[in-house]
Every structure is written in structure tokens, then in C-alpha cells.
Amino acid sequence: MAQTLQRGPVSGTAVKRAGKKRKPFLLDFYSTAVGKKYVMAITGIMLIGFVVAHMVGNLKMYLGIVEKDGVRDYDLDIYGEYLRQLLVPIVPEYGTLWLMRIGLLAALVFHVHAAYTLTVLNRKARPVKYQSARDYQVASFASRTMRWTGSLVLLFILWHLADLTLGWVNPDFEYGEVYRNVDASLSRVPVAILYIVANIALGIHLFHGVWSLFQSMGWNNPKFNQWRRSLATAIAAIVVIGNVSFPVMVLAGVVEFDPDAGTVIHGEVEEVDE
Amino acid sequence: MSKHLTNITLKVWRQAGPADAGHFETYTVPEISDEASFLEMLDILNERLISDGKEAVVFDHDCREGICGTCSLMIDGQAHGPQRGTATCQLHMRKFQSGDTITIEPWRASAFPIIKDLMVDRSAFDRIVEAGGFITAETGGAPDANLIPIPKPVADAAMDAAECIGCGACVAACPNGAANLFTGAKVAHLNLLPQGQAERFGRVEAMVETMDSYFGSCTNHGECEAACPKSISIDVIAVMNQDYRKSKFKNRKALARS
Numbered sequence: 001m002a003q004t005l006q007r008g009p010v011s012g013t014a015v016k017r018a019g020k021k022r023k024p025f026l027l028d029f030y031s032t033a034v035g036k037k038y039v040m041a042i043t044g045i046m047l048i049g050f051v052v053a054h055m056v057g058n059l060k061m062y063l064g065i066v067e068k069d070g071v072r073d074y075d076l077d078i079y080g081e082y083l084r085q086l087l088v089p090i091v092p093e094y095g096t097l098w099l100m101r102i103g104l105l106a107a108l109v110f111h112v113h114a115a116y117t118l119t120v121l122n123r124k125a126r127p128v129k130y131q132s133a134r135d136y137q138v139a140s141f142a143s144r145t146m147r148w149t150g151s152l153v154l155l156f157i158l159w160h161l162a163d164l165t166l167g168w169v170n171p172d173f174e175y176g177e178v179y180r181n182v183d184a185s186l187s188r189v190p191v192a193i194l195y196i197v198a199n200i201a202l203g204i205h206l207f208h209g210v211w212s213l214f215q216s217m218g219w220n221n222p223k224f225n226q227w228r229r230s231l232a233t234a235i236a237a238i239v240v241i242g243n244v245s246f247p248v249m250v251l252a253g254v255v256e257f258d259p260d261a262g263t264v265i266h267g268e269v270e271e272v273d274e
Numbered sequence: 275m276s277k278h279l280t281n282i283t284l285k286v287w288r289q290a291g292p293a294d295a296g297h298f299e300t301y302t303v304p305e306i307s308d309e310a311s312f313l314e315m316l317d318i319l320n321e322r323l324i325s326d327g328k329e330a331v332v333f334d335h336d337c338r339e340g341i342c343g344t345c346s347l348m349i350d351g352q353a354h355g356p357q358r359g360t361a362t363c364q365l366h367m368r369k370f371q372s373g374d375t376i377t378i379e380p381w382r383a384s385a386f387p388i389i390k391d392l393m394v395d396r397s398a399f400d401r402i403v404e405a406g407g408f409i410t411a412e413t414g415g416a417p418d419a420n421l422i423p424i425p426k427p428v429a430d431a432a433m434d435a436a437e438c439i440g441c442g443a444c445v446a447a448c449p450n451g452a453a454n455l456f457t458g459a460k461v462a463h464l465n466l467l468p469q470g471q472a473e474r475f476g477r478v479e480a481m482v483e484t485m486d487s488y489f490g491s492c493t494n495h496g497e498c499e500a501a502c503p504k505s506i507s508i509d510v511i512a513v514m515n516q517d518y519r520k521s522k523f524k525n526r527k528a529l530a531r532s
Contacts, residue, residue: 025526033452033491034482034518118491125451125490127384131287131298132377135351139449139495146493212494218516220509 033121036114041216043107043114044209048235050104051202055242061179061255074179081176112154119147142208149205156198163191183250183257192247203240210235276309279367283375284319286331292387298377308368312355313338313345315367332391338363340503343439346446347392348379353443353501361441361503381446385453385488396442398488399456403440405484406477407460409469422468435462435513437504447501450490455498457485458510465517475521475528482518 029035063075086096136144159169163185167173172184186192210232214220249255282303289296301323306315313335320330336344345362349355355365370376380388385398424432436459444455461478464470470477492511499508 025522029522032483033486034515035522037491037515038519118493122450122452122490122493125384126382128382130348130351130379130382131296132285132348132379133351134449135356136449136495136497137352137447137500139497143493143495144449208494215492215494215508215512216515218512218514218519220512220516222509225509 030114033118036118037216039110040114040118041213043111044213046104046107047111048206048210051206051239052235055239058246059242061182061246062249074177076179076182077177080178108154108157112150115147115150140208142204143212146205146208149201152198152201153205156194156201159194160198179255180257180259182246183255186247186250186255189251192251195247196244199240199243202243203236206236206239207232276307277368278305279308279370279374280305280372282306282315282367282370282372285375285377286392287379288331288391289380289388291390296388306367308366310367311338311363312347312349312365312367313363332389332393334393335363340364341439343441343503346381346394346441346443348381348446350377353381353447354441354503358500359503359505361439361443364503381442383442383445383451383489385451386442386445394442396440399440399442399453401488402453402457402481402484403460405480406473407464407481409464410473411469424468428466432463432466435459435466435506435510438463438502438506439504441503443501443503444498445489447497448490448492449495449497450493452492452498453485453489454492454511454514455502455506455508457481458508458512458514459506461517462510462513465513474517475524478514478517479521479525482514 023031030039057079058076060075060079065072066075066078068078083097084094088095091099142149162168163170164178164181167175167181170181170185171188173181186195211228214225214228246255284301284303285298286301287296288299301319303315303319306318310318313333316331316333323330334344334346336342338345340361340363343361345354347354347362349362349365354360354362355369357365357369378392380386380392381394381396382388386394386396388394438456438459440456442456445451445453448455461481465474465478494508494511496508499506
């Protein structure tokens with residue numbers, strides 16, 4: 001008799017209804033490995049959406065200073081303010097922003113929890129390793145390093161929040177002045193290198209993750225299967241190129257905060273107008 | 275015209291029983307025909323071991339024509355050896371060179387405990403099939419051909435999945451020790467066909483959850499597909515995942531009505 005793995009019991013099936021009540025649907029679904037992979041895929045899609053939107057939003061730093069409603073300010077700062085004001089007549093200020101933040105945080109927590117529990121499960125599934133070297137045929141570097149790239153990205157997120165959201169590790173942090181904060185942080189060469197390395201890890205993670213989620217979600221259509229790899233490569237490449245460009249351009253001096261810009265120019269403009 | 279390979283070194287996993295720690299034993303095969311199958315090479319080695327009064331290497335084998343799924347062996351770190359789409363019994367010595375060192379290990383997974391040497395207990399697969407890998411059909415005379423119309427692409431997809439011989443190479447090759455390719459093949463085989471529809475969602479839920487209690491989880495490396503002696507595509511895993519999701523909704527609805 002084969003040795004059974006230890007884990008939380010899965011519920012009985014519909015054909016043989018158990019005497020006791022079933023677990024709530026989501027808990028029941030999450031208690032199985034296939035269910036956890038669904039959770040990983042769904043939270044993964046949410047996080048991919050965020051990562052792509054975050055990169056596109058940050059491209060605004062290349063637009064520099066723009067004029068809006070007669071006020072000249074960094075376009076990136078205007079975008080940041082817009083996020084805080086999103087859907088404001090309907091929800092209070094910061095409302096939508098915090099709703100998205102809570103959603104993303106929940107997605108991240110579930111993504112990490114599912115990954116952790118599945119990793120523990122997988123270790124239990126082969127307690128005695130192969131004693132000779134394995135010769136992997138198709139498992140890619142990306143697929144075999146998901147746990148490492150994932151952990152690296154998770155640690156980076158903590159640093160990134162402390163750096164550009166909370167300003168704890170930022171040498172010259174001013175709340176709301178996004179462009180200034182980005183320049184202040186990424187002008188430090190070691191930090192710029194950290195951002196580059198972390199984003200390459202993110203790209204490797206996405207290269208496997210985006211492809212993999214189609215399998216986990218059961219989205220398998222012979223017509224579209226050939227596009228899954230291309231889509232994963234494209235998303236990974238776009239995110240990496242976009243995100244790596246920021247520290248590079250800050251170091252190259254293309255993105256450089258001008259302390260005399262913004263309000264001062266804004267004043268001059270008003271004077272000229274009058 | 276057959277050629278001979280000379281001076282083959284074998285590193286074979288020897289383990290007296292389930293509780294034994296086990297170790298690699300080195301044997302030399304001075305000469306072997308390149309037309310010998312891998313298992314015949316082991317037979318010849320065993321003959322020699324027996325005549326020397328030593329214990330033969332225990333390994334699983336049966337039909338030796340690639341259709342029964344009994345043979346196993348991790349050969350040089352690959353399930354069923356270096357040749358794609360074949361079981362160990364269909365691997366021949368011509369795939370190797372004179373002077374090669376070949377390492378042979380049993381399948382390794384907690385659900386596949388080693389019985390002795392290279393032989394493992396794969397009865398966890400039987401548990402999965404018992405959970406739903408069948409159709410509850412009335413028996414009787416053979417039905418007329420084409421009585422149930424099945425579109426050709428559907429029949430092809432079901433037959434591709436039905437090729438699974440249950441050898442366990444997918445589990446052995448999987449870095450996570452997952453049995454999703456096996457279970458996916460069994461689920462897809464029946465769930466794609468009209469005969470399998472009646473029990474479709476009960477089947478997939480029961481089989482997946484039985485699989486879950488023995489094996490690891492799928493991270494989509496694709497190693498199983500590469501190791502499969504029948505080259506079954508990981509598409510069947512997606513089919514299983516999709517049907518499992520549907521079953522979770524449908525079975526609960528069915529329960530609520532009962």
C-alpha cells in the first residue's frame with residue numbers, strides 16, 4: 001500500500017455524499033492542489049494586470065513637465081494625484097486607490113500562500129531525492145526558478161514600498177512628489193542595480209507564469225495554444241524593458257528632478273499670462 | 275550486421291527492501307550487442323550475477339513491447355532513458371556508446387515506495403482509477419460499430435489520451451512528483467467521449483481528489499510530456515483542470531437539489 005501524504009482532508013465527492021456537511025465552497029476548492037493552482041493563476045492575472053499598468057503609468061516620467069489647468073507640473077505627479085482622486089465624486093478621496101491596494105495585497109497574500117503550501121506538498125511528494133543527477137528535457141530555467149524569482153520579487157516589493165510609497169529608505173522623500181522621489185532613489189547606483197536585478201527576476205517569473213496560468217485555468221484551445229508562449233514572452237519583455245529603462249534613464253540623467261521646476265515656473269507662467 | 279558495445283559500466287541502485295537505505299552498486303558489462311534491448315542487457319547481467327551466486331537485480335518488466343506499462347527505470351536521469359516516446363523495454367543499446375557509464379535508479383515518489391532494487395509499488399495509480407477511471411455500463415453483446423456517432427477530432431483526442439499505459443514515468447520525471455499527466459489522461463480519455471458523459475463530473479472530482487492525497491502538484495514544467503512513452507500532451511492536464519472546476523460547481527448544485 002502506497003504511503004499517503006499528510007494534508008488537510010478534501011471533501012467527499014458528489015457521488016458519495018459524506019454524512020457531515022461540506023466545507024464552504026471556496027475553502028473546499030482551495031483545499032485541493034488543483035484548486036490552489038486556480039488561485040495562483042487568478043491572483044497571478046490580477047498581479048500581471050497591476051505590473052503592466054504600473055509600468056505604463058511610470059512611462060509618464062518621460063513626458064517631464066506638462067501644463068494642466070494652467071498649472072505646470074511633472075506629468076508623473078499629476079498621474080499620482082489622479083490615482084488618489086480616482087472616481088472621487090462617487091467614492092471619497094483615496095477610496096479607489098485603497099480598494100485597489102487591498103485587492104492587490106489580498107492577491108499577493110493568496111499567491112504566496114498557495115505557492116508556499118504547494119511547495120511543501122511537492123517536497124513531501126518526493127521525500128527521497130534522486131541519488132543521481134537528473135537530466136531535465138524541457139523544464140526551462142524560468143519554470144525551475146519560480147520559487148527563487150518569486151521570493152526575490154517579494155523582497156523587492158517590500159523595499160520598493162519602503163522606498164517610494166512610504167519613503168523610509170529614500171534619502172530625499174517628499175510625499176506626492178513622485179518624480180522627485182524616483183530621481184532621489186534611483187540616482188543611487190546600488191539601488192538602481194537592485195531595481196534592474198529585481199525586474200529581470202520579475203521578467204523570468206512572468207515568462208513562465210503567464211504561459212503556465214493558461215494550463216492552470218484549463219484554458220486549452222488547440223487554435224490558440226501556439227500564442228501562449230508568444231504572449232508570455234511579450235508581456236515579460238515589455239515589463240522588463242519598461243521597468244529597467246527607469247533606473248537606466250535616471251542614471252543617464254534623462255530623468256532628473258529640477259527643484260526650480262513646478263511651482264516656480266507655474267508662478268512665472270501665471271505672471272506671463274496676466 | 276550487428277555491432278557490439280564494449281566496456282559498459284552500470285551504476286545500479288540496490289535496495290534490499292522498503293526499509294533499507296539502498297546504495298549504488300557498480301557492474302561492468304564487457305560486451306553487449308547493440309541490438310539488445312536495455313532490459314535484455316539487464317537480463318544478461320542478472321544471468322551472470324546468478325551464476326556467480328549473487329542476487330539478481332530486481333526490476334519490473336512484462337510485455338516488452340511497450341504496451342503494458344510495467345517497465346520503469348530512471349536511466350541517466352531520464353525516465354525510460356534517453357529515447358523520446360518509448361518505454362524502457364523499447365530502448366536499445368544502440369542508443370549508447372562503448373565505454374559509457376549508465377546510471378539506473380528506481381522511480382522516486384512517496385506514493386511509489388520502493389519494493390526492492392528498481393521495483394516500485396505503483397498501486398496509488400490504481401486508487402486513482404478506482405475513484406472514477408471507468409464507465410458504469412451495462413454489459414452485453416458488443417454494440418454495433420458506429421452506433422454512437424463520435425466526431426473524428428473528438429475520437430482522436432480521446433484515443434491520444436487513452437494511450438496512457440500507467441507506467442508512472444510522468445510522476446518519476448516531474449520535479450514535484452505530480453501525477454497530473456496520468457490523471458489528466460484518464461480523465462480526458464473518458465470525459466471527451468459520449469459514453470463518459472453520464473459520470474463526467476463525479477469522475478473528475480473523485481479522481482483529482484484521490485490523486486491529491488498521494489501526489490505533488492503541477493507547476494507546468496512539461497517534463498512529464500517529455501518522459502511519457504506515449505508522448506501524451508500536457509493538454510490533457512488543462513482538460514482535467516477545466517472539468518475539475520466545472521465539477522466543483524455542478525456537483526454542489528446537484529447536491530443542493532438532492
